[in-house]
Amino acid sequence: MASLARLRSHIPLKSTGRLAPFARSLQTAADSTQLVQRVPEGASTPFSVKLHEESFRAYNTDIPSLDVEVTKDSLLKMYKDMVTVRRMEQSADALYKSKLIRGFCHLAIGQEAVSVGLESAITKEDMVITSYRCHPFAVLRGGTITGVIGELLGRQVGMSNGKGGSMHIFTPRFFGGNGIVGAQVPLGAGISFAMKYLERPSATFALYGDGASNQGQVFEAFNMAKLWDLPCVFVCENNKYGMGTSAERSSSNTEYFTRGDKIPGIQANGMDIIASAQAVKYARDWVLSGKGPLLLEFVTYRYGGHSMSDPGTTYRTREEVQRMRSTQDPIRGLQHYIEEWGIASGADLKGIDKAAKEEVDKAVEAAKTSPVPRTEDLWTDIYYKGTEPPIMRGREREEVHVY
């Protein structure tokens, strides 16, 4: 695969000198990391690789180290997770097209190095909140494929018991799935405030898109987070397009990592999973060391439209999508590392692909056979158990439910 996409810098970059000559552009090849030592025998023995010198750019801070330690196990786990969440999204796509999923459905195919890279570099103590493009995070953060697909199908087995539908997927360390553009950013700041207040060793990652980045509430959240030095990483998934328009047409400054004013920022190659994970590790260490919030922009790409109702080809060319798919795909990039470094063979990886397909097919079947919610359950799961009001009004004034 060849590196094609380059974002040119138009801003002066503060640097401490380390790798400064290379920090002027960012490339989004998925396979430009180099092996620097022989791969050890042991599956969990660390070995060193070197990221491409244009993997990161920095605003008012240093770039993360380009020297990264990985293990065979960690790379294979990333591969398995990426193919599994992609397969899940492909199944959701098929279910939507066969009219079994109705309403909204936003897929993250193409952006897997962000979700899987993020999860690989954080712990169960950390918190994540994102926009509507949320299915992979829900699964990686303690949910299940059956739970996600079941919710999209509106079945009892869904993560909100089939009563929420698209985006209504949460776990104790994943706060959803949020449909109001940008609204999850102040919520993320609030979660990180709670974590700081409770003195938990927890970093919060609040994700938003390039389109959401122009919302006023995003800047309000930045301000309060910096004022209180909250342990919050504001993660911009810059997939270069919003809902029907390009970043260039909607943002006066498309260098999203520089938009935090006094909050420093990192821009990272969001197509190379090793670079993505390294950026997250850096960001996590930053906020947990008490330095306050950090902006982390991933330059990534979504293959599909904004949602299922958007063909995604009216504001960009089919050729561009095809070029990104064929030259910078995050899964193919990791596959390239695994095979070239002799970690596993193509046949081994095909075995992982097959197992992922079987796992997803089984989960989809379980979701499909689950019944729709019972009518009487319309009254449950509205309030936290034990805090319900004595009565609740239904669709008509006369329809009153007594708890």
Ligand SMILES: Cc1ncc(C[n+]2csc(CCOP(=O)(O)OP(=O)(O)O)c2C)c(N)n1
């Ligand atoms: C407050 C609000 N305004 C508008 C919308 C409609 N809307 C949904 S997504 C979107 C664009 C978001 O683009 P981006 O943040 O880049 O995310 P992406 O879809 O590319 O992941 C818009 C305008 C909304 N859901 N909420």
Ligand SMILES: [Mg+2]
């Ligand atoms: Mg976008």
